[in-house]
Amino acid sequence: MMALFLALCHQHILLAWRGGHTTLIVSFLFIAIILMPFGLGPELSLLRQLAPGLLWVVLLMSVLLSLDRMFQADFEDGSMDQMALMALSLEMMVIAKSLGHFIALFLPLLAAIPLAGLLLNIDAAALPALMLSMLAGAPALTLLGAIGAALALSIRRSAMLTVLLVMPLYVPVLIFGASSSASALSNGGAVDMASIAILALMSLAALFLAPLAAAAALRVALR
Amino acid sequence: MFKTVENISAYYANPQRFMRLAQALHAPLWGLAIVVLALGLYMVSQTPDDYQQGSTVRIMFVHVPAAWMALFAYSFIFFASVTALIFRHPLGHVAGRAAAPIGAVFTLIALITGSLWGQPMWGTWWVWDARLTSVLVLFFIYLGYIALWQAIEDHGQAARAAAILAIVGSVNVPIVKFSVDWWNTLHQPASVSRFARPALHADFLYPLLVMGLGFTLLFLALTLTRMQMEILRQRARTRHNGGAHV
Numbered sequence: 001m002m003a004l005f006l007a008l009c010h011q012h013i014l015l016a017w018r019g020g021h022t023t024l025i026v027s028f029l030f031i032a033i034i035l036m037p038f039g040l041g042p043e044l045s046l047l048r049q050l051a052p053g054l055l056w057v058v059l060l061m062s063v064l065l066s067l068d069r070m071f072q073a074d075f076e077d078g079s080m081d082q083m084a085l086m087a088l089s090l091e092m093m094v095i096a097k098s099l100g101h102f103i104a105l106f107l108p109l110l111a112a113i114p115l116a117g118l119l120l121n122i123d124a125a126a127l128p129a130l131m132l133s134m135l136a137g138a139p140a141l142t143l144l145g146a147i148g149a150a151l152a153l154s155i156r157r158s159a160m161l162t163v164l165l166v167m168p169l170y171v172p173v174l175i176f177g178a179s180s181s182a183s184a185l186s187n188g189g190a191v192d193m194a195s196i197a198i199l200a201l202m203s204l205a206a207l208f209l210a211p212l213a214a215a216a217a218l219r220v221a222l223r
Numbered sequence: 224m225f226k227t228v229e230n231i232s233a234y235y236a237n238p239q240r241f242m243r244l245a246q247a248l249h250a251p252l253w254g255l256a257i258v259v260l261a262l263g264l265y266m267v268s269q270t271p272d273d274y275q276q277g278s279t280v281r282i283m284f285v286h287v288p289a290a291w292m293a294l295f296a297y298s299f300i301f302f303a304s305v306t307a308l309i310f311r312h313p314l315g316h317v318a319g320r321a322a323a324p325i326g327a328v329f330t331l332i333a334l335i336t337g338s339l340w341g342q343p344m345w346g347t348w349w350v351w352d353a354r355l356t357s358v359l360v361l362f363f364i365y366l367g368y369i370a371l372w373q374a375i376e377d378h379g380q381a382a383r384a385a386a387i388l389a390i391v392g393s394v395n396v397p398i399v400k401f402s403v404d405w406w407n408t409l410h411q412p413a414s415v416s417r418f419a420r421p422a423l424h425a426d427f428l429y430p431l432l433v434m435g436l437g438f439t440l441l442f443l444a445l446t447l448t449r450m451q452m453e454i455l456r457q458r459a460r461t462r463h464n465g466g467a468h469v
Contacts (some may be wrong), residue, residue, distance in 0.1 A: 158374070
C-alpha cells in the first residue's frame, strides 16, 4: 500500500521534472511578475505596497495553469485505467498525485517567491509571513485543483474550463492568504497566526473532502 | 409519510409519467406566475417614494427577489444533484440542467439591478462589498456548472460530473460568504455603510413578498418548461442514435 502510494508520488514528480513542466511553470511565474511593472509603472514604493498581493495572485494563476498536468497524461495513455484496478483506492491515488504535484510544482514556485518578490521590491520583513501563508494554503490549492482537473478530465482542451471550475474554490484561500501577508506588512513582519490557522483548517478540510470529490469525478471519467 | 414520498418519486422516475404530469401543470403554473407577477408589479407601482432614495427604491422589488432566486435556484440544483447521484433518480440530472441557466440569469439580474441602484446611491457602479463579491462568485459557479454540462460530450458522464460539481460548489458557497465577510470587514470598515435600515415598512414589505412569490413561480414555470424540453431533447437524441440508450 505505502510502497504503491510512494511510487505513484515519485512517478508524478519525475514526469513533471523530466517533462520540463517545473521549469515552464516557474518561468510563467516570473513572466507574470515581470509584466507587472510594465502595467503598473516602475515606481518602487507602489510595487512594494502591492507586492504580497501580486505574488499571491500570480502564484494562484501558476497553480491553475499547472492543473491540467495532474491526471491528463495518465488518462490519455490509459495508465489511469490500470490505476483504478490497483490495491490503492482512487481517493489515495488522488492524494498521492496531489502530493507529487505539490513537491514537483508547488515547492519550486514557492522557492521562486523571494526572488520574484525582489523584482517587486518587496519588504523583506513581509516574506516569512507570505511564504508561511502560501505553505499553509498549498494543500488546499492542490487538492481543490485536483477536483477541477478530475472533473474536466474527459474533455480534450480542458485548461480554460478547469480555470473556470476551480477559480470559485480558490477565492477563500486567496482572501485569507493575501490578508495575512498584508497584515504582516503593516505589523512589521509579525505573522498573523489567525489567518494562517484558517488556511491550515481549509487545507485539512480539503484533505478530507477533496479526494472524495476528485475520486468520484475520476470514476465518472473512467466509466 | 416517508414511504409515500418514496413511492411518488419512484412513480415519476418514468419520464413518460413525468411528462404527463408536467403537461397538466404547465398552463396553470404559468398562469399563476403571470397573475402574481402582474399583481406584484401593480402593488409596486402604488408604493410611495422613499424619503431618502426617491423612486430608486423600486429597483429593490426586482433586485431582492432576483437575489433570493439566485440562492433558491442553486439550492434546487444542489438537491436535484443529490437526488440524482445518491438516489439515482433520473429526473435529478434533468432538473439540475434545466434550472442552471435560469439561476444564472437571476444572479445576473441581481448583480445588474444592484449596480443600477448603487450608482445613484453609493456613487459607483461596483464596490467590493462582501455581499456583492459572494454573489459574483456564485455567478461564476453557475457558469462553471453550465460549461461543464456543455463541454463533456457523453451525456451520462456530463450529468454525473456536473452533479459532483454542484455539490462541491454548495460546500464552497458558505465558505466564500464567510471569507468575504471577514475580508471586507478587515479591509474597508464601513466605507460603504450598509445603512441600518429600520424594519421594512408594510407599504414596501407586502409588494416585496408578492414579487418574491411571483419570481418563485416564474422560476418553477421556467424550470418545468426547460425540463420538458430536456426530456424531449434526450428522446430525440436516443432516436437519432438508432434507438440505443445513451
